[in-house]
Amino acid sequence: MxxxxxxxxxxxxxxxxxxxxxxxxxxxxxxxxxxxxxxxxxxxxxxxxxxxxxxxxxxxxxxxxxxxxxxxxxxxxxxxxxxxxxxxxxxxxxSPAEALVRDVLAHGRRYGHVHPDTGQLAQLHAPREVRALVVADAARRILRSQGTLVRLTCDAAPDPRWADVLGVRVDAYGIPPQPLPGLRPVPAPADPLPLGRDAARWALLHPAAHDHPRTDPAHGGDLHLAQRESNPLFRVRYAHARCRALSRNAAALGFDAHPGDVHPHDIPHPQALLAALGDHPAVLAAAARHRAPDRLARHLVVTADALLAYQHAVLPRGDEKPSATHRARLALAEAAGTVLAGGLSLLGISAPAYL
Missing domain, CATH: 3.30.1360.70 (Arginyl tRNA synthetase N-terminal domain)
Incomplete structure (x- = not known):
């Protein structure tokens, strides 16, 4: 259940x-x-x-x-x-673990989404500033996942490059006749476009709205492009790629995923990963309610770290033969990869199968 x-x-x-x-x-x-x-x-x-x-x-x-x-x-x-x-x-x-994994895999990237639509409508308005618009765009995507129809407006026509490079889409622009509840995060200190779409969006979305984003190369902006563990975006995308690699390697060994009981005494323990997957719907709901994509971004880091800590237990080792336990562990890993891919998509960031 x-x-x-x-x-x-x-x-x-x-x-x-x-x-x-x-x-x-x-x-x-x-x-x-x-x-x-x-x-x-x-x-x-x-x-x-x-x-x-x-x-x-x-x-x-x-x-x-x-x-x-x-x-x-x-x-x-x-x-x-x-x-x-x-x-x-x-x-x-x-087993709640089996039920959870089945639920994630059954819904795919739409796990945690609300269906059918709730009939609720939301109006988001942002100043003509790149971070405000990227945050509003991600908030629109997350609200839509929760069954809410959203209209996004801006004070003035956005820079066309923000649409071309960052994927920002605005429904209308102009100063509203009456003040609207707006999204006004701390502005980007430097143009994020040189980082490219994925790194730029992450740089603007991962910090909380009141925190300063790092987009200036002189102040750590290039770290979002670093292919190393200290870069949270790299860990999230790498964890997704590792999940896809586990599925490919399992297929080469002649077995595939099948949800089953994942034992809590496994080493490493699966509880952190199961907790992250189980919390995903509530995180989406909270991110939508507070118009806070950073909550989803930070949750993806937690999920990725839990998967990277667990991945070594998935495939058989040495002379081990694939068993029901390995199939259940693989299903858990694939569920985590599904959550990572779905979450990155809501943030407007790609989830490569190879990295």
Missing amino acids: TPVELSRTVLRAMRHAVDAGELSVAVPETVGVERPRPGGCGDYATNVALQVARAAGRTPRQVAEAVAPRLAAEDGIAGVDITGPGFLNITLTR
Whole structure:
């Protein structure tokens, strides 16, 4: 069961409790599930009981006690425990790692996207400044991934090179008659175009909006072009390329990926990579909500570093024969590569298969 499916299951259990008269409260349209925090247990946890307790006229624990038995009776749920003031801790019947990998591979680069469209509309307006427009362009892409239709405007006609080199597209330009909520990050200190599209966009998007981007060669701008570990963009793109290389090498050894249980006692441990993949939908939602592409960029670095630390366990070594474990590890690596490719695409950056 994927996190999205589990969220729907929690809501269904709550509706059953309401229909049975055990609760009197409006059931939320959505509910979040996440990995248990310290003190929790199981595969996932939700704080929905705390969210609706006041409206239900009950304590959070009483709400949780009404929902827990019905949730435990749902298919795919092995057990439900109540911890703290009223957190529902859920144990699944299938390995959560396998379910997560299947979910990523099933959705491909659209993993974490919202479908169908929500019907929401957003207006983004930016000054005629290269970083502001690149940030707005990436924010538009991320918002679109979350089912929102976006219109991007600018104070004046952008430099045509910003479209040709950086891929920026503006729907209209001109000073609006009324002030609009705008994106005004710290401007680029130097022209980023000499860096090329991928490095320039990363240089402008990776820092938070209030941080100064490095686009001046005299102040580290050329580091975005460096093919070494100290360059976060290189690590992200290299991790994606390594994933594609693992798939090619596995095919040469006569096996392919198949999602399965990835054991937590594996060396190196897969938890960091699984956590990064599981967090991806929430990162996209937060990046869209805050119009902050830098959140996605930093998350891609975390995912890439976790994959690079895990990659050495994927393929058989020495006289080892390919096994179900190797196929499951390869599926996990391919899921990570899929997330990296999808995230880079939303930032307007390419994800080469060879690097």
